[in-house]
Amino acid sequence: MQELIERHRQDAAEGKLAYESCRACDHHQAFVRGFCSRCGSEDLEWKTAAGGGRVAAHSVLHRAPTPDYREKVPYAIALVDLDEGMRVMGHAGLDLKPGERVSLSFAPHGERSLLRFDRSSREE
Ligand SMILES: [Zn+2]
Structure with missing residues (x-):
């Protein structure tokens, strides 16, 4: 495991x-x-995963949950239904709306790598 x-x-x-x-x-x-x-x-x-999906829910955060996120505020979190069928959570563009097509990238955050979703350039 x-x-x-x-x-x-x-x-x-x-x-x-x-x-x-x-x-x-x-x-x-x-x-x-x-x-x-x-x-x-x-x-x-x-x-x-190929990295494509659709926004299921989107929320903008104005308060950081921990001090290391303070510099990112405001930032958005989205629940995304990937084309493969899984629902995952990641950081997202501030102006996304449910139903929009997004594509996945990874944003470094300290030692870790965070999922990030931005509006997909190609609409399907
Ligand atoms: Zn099974």
Whole structure:
């Protein structure tokens, strides 16, 4: 399990959002679990998300949750439904609206790499 989490971090550092895909029921999950959250199978495949999705919810934050976010205020958080079917949360452009197409990038934040969504240049 620790090995999987490490691999997920490493992929994020390289700008890739990895996810688990279940060979038994074709369920996709963004969180590394080592088993399928739908059917319980451990027959999972490691895949990389293409990065496209649609905004499900969007919220602008004016207060930082921790001091290291203070310089980012105001910033936006979005829930995004990726084309692969998973819902993930990430930082986002301030003016996005639910339903808009977005594309994924990664923004460095200290030692970590944060998901970031911005309006997609191509509308589908
Ligand atoms: Zn499954």
